Amino acid sequence: MNRLSPTVLLSLSLILVAVPASADMFKPGVKDQIALGKRAAEDIRKNEKVLKDDDPRVVEVRAIGKKLLSFIPAAELKKKPFEYSFDVVDSKDLNAFALPGGPVFVYSGLVDKLTTQDEIAGIIAHELTHVRNEHWASAYADNQKRQLGLTILLTVLNANSTAFNIAGVSDELLFTLPYSRKHESEADRIGYDLMVKAGYNPQGMIDVFEILEKQSGGGKSSEWYSDHPALANRIEVIRQRISKEGKAFPAERPLHRGTI
Ligand SMILES: [Zn+2]
Structure with a gap:
């Protein structure tokens, strides 16, 4: 006899109603995101060649990162005190990525192809949005929900424990x-706002995407060539926005290349 008792059936239906509302139970919180990002960043700094603090590319990336951070509203920084950091990985790959909780890594292969501060700002502003809007944590929660069956969900809910470890x-x-x-x-959209x-x-963001697009298929698994909206579409969206807004933006500024 495997028929479910009325009590279990009632619990099941309650859970089915309750799950969408409590969908965040699988999402790592701000503190967990910071701890995870920190741990992974330490591993990267240990296992990959990360450029030294006085390398001109690191100095420039950090200066631009710091400037962008200063335009994030104070209320947001208070609510989500992510520990932002900026490093340059010594690698020919054209890549950049952000870890949950704040660490941003840009590859020297990409930095070396860029010529303006606005391009670096475009790439960092995009990555910062992944952190600010907790994209990894949401992707993780979705992934967990897909993987977990209702049985496990029931156990977790009944145990009244957090699903995240x-x-x-x-x-x-x-x-x-x-x-x-x-x-x-x-x-792209919120990164544009910030830069x-x-x-x-914002032409800087288009410039970078064009550089990345030319290399499509060439780099190893990079966040830029996975299941993304095609870069060409993304470039078009930014182009249209610039023309629709019709604002005059400051001219793109060349990189300092060691003079700061
Ligand atoms: Zn991205």
Whole structure:
């Protein structure tokens, strides 16, 4: 006899109603995101060649990162005190990524192809949005929900415990969980807002995407060539926005290349 008792059936139906409302129970909180990002960033700094603090590219990336951060509203920083940091990985790959909780890594292969501060701002502003809007944590929660059956869900709910355990998250998962198209578009859109607020020309974001597009298929698994909206579409969206807004932006400024 495997028929479910009325009590269980009632619990099931309650849970089915309750799950959408409590969907966040699978989402790592701000503190967990910070701890995860910190752990993975330390691993990267240990295992990859990360450029030294006095490398001109690091100095410039950090100066631009710091400037962008200063335009994030104080109320947001208070609510989500992510520990932002900026590093440059010594690698020919054209890549950049952000870890949950704040660490941003840009590859020297990409930095070396860029010529303006606005391009660096475009890439960093995009990555910062992934952190600010907790895209990895949402992707993780969605992934967990897909993987977990209702039985486990029931157990978890009945045990009244949190479903998230930082020790159970591998660094691998931090790097391989793809962002959705929605998240990528959001990172472009809000990244655009931030860079413009900070006085950069959004053409910089188009420039970077064009450089990345030319290399499509060439780099190894990078956040730029996974299941993204095609870069060409994203460039078009930004182009249309610039023309629709009809604002005059400051001219793109060349990189200092060691003079700061
Ligand atoms: Zn992205």
